Amino acid sequence: MSLSAYARNGIVDGLLRNQPFVVPVFCGSLHDGNPGVEGGSAAGTLVDTEEERGQIVSAASSNGVGNSTGDGATWVATEATTITYIGFHDAFTAGNWLGAEPLAQPVQVADGDTITLSTFTATLPE
Numbered sequence: 001m002s003l004s005a006y007a008r009n010g011i012v013d014g015l016l017r018n019q020p021f022v023v024p025v026f027c028g029s030l031h032d033g034n035p036g037v038e039g040g041s042a043a044g045t046l047v048d049t050e051e052e053r054g055q056i057v058s059a060a061s062s063n064g065v066g067n068s069t070g071d072g073a074t075w076v077a078t079e080a081t082t083i084t085y086i087g088f089h090d091a092f093t094a095g096n097w098l099g100a101e102p103l104a105q106p107v108q109v110a111d112g113d114t115i116t117l118s119t120f121t122a123t124l125p126e
Contacts, residue, residue, distance in 0.1 A: 001088075001122060002037050003099040023090045023098070027053035028073050028117060031085040031100070039087060039097030047083055049075035049115075053092050056120055068120035077109040086117070 003011075010021030029052055033045035046052070054073025058066045084106045088098040109115060 001099050001101040004038050004097050006096050007098045025091060026056045026058070026098075027089045027092055027095075028056050028120075029053050029087040029089065030075055030083045030115065031087055032081045032083060033085070034102070035085055035087050035100050037099070039100070045085070046087075047075075047077065047081055047109075048079040049077055051075060053089055054117065055092070056088075056117065058120070058122075061122075064124040064126065066122045068117070072119070073117040075115045077111060077113045077115060080110045081108075083107045083109060083115070 007021075010019075013019040014021040030047040030049060031045040032047050033041065035041050035045050054075050056068055056073050057070045059069040060066075083103060085100050085102050087100045090096045090098055107115070
């Protein structure tokens, strides 16, 4: 997962300066192109959905790995397209761009399709 400067700085400040990096809510957005490390291309590649962002809930991490839990984030497509990236935010609206990850397999959707993120794993290397 590529992390934004905001996320990278927050993690480092948490480790080195005792300034906790808090993400009040972890949300995903769907993209049909690379939104870029800082999300600057996000508006041009954001997939039109009824709700722009879906909440991703996870269990406590173990050994640097966090996995989603509970109901997966969902979106309803309002256009036909191919989803190639998922973007990450710390709020349902506005907030901060955290980063993005390309999908292992692009997903074609039609107008009206419901997209569900059934599993999600984040790993920090040793």
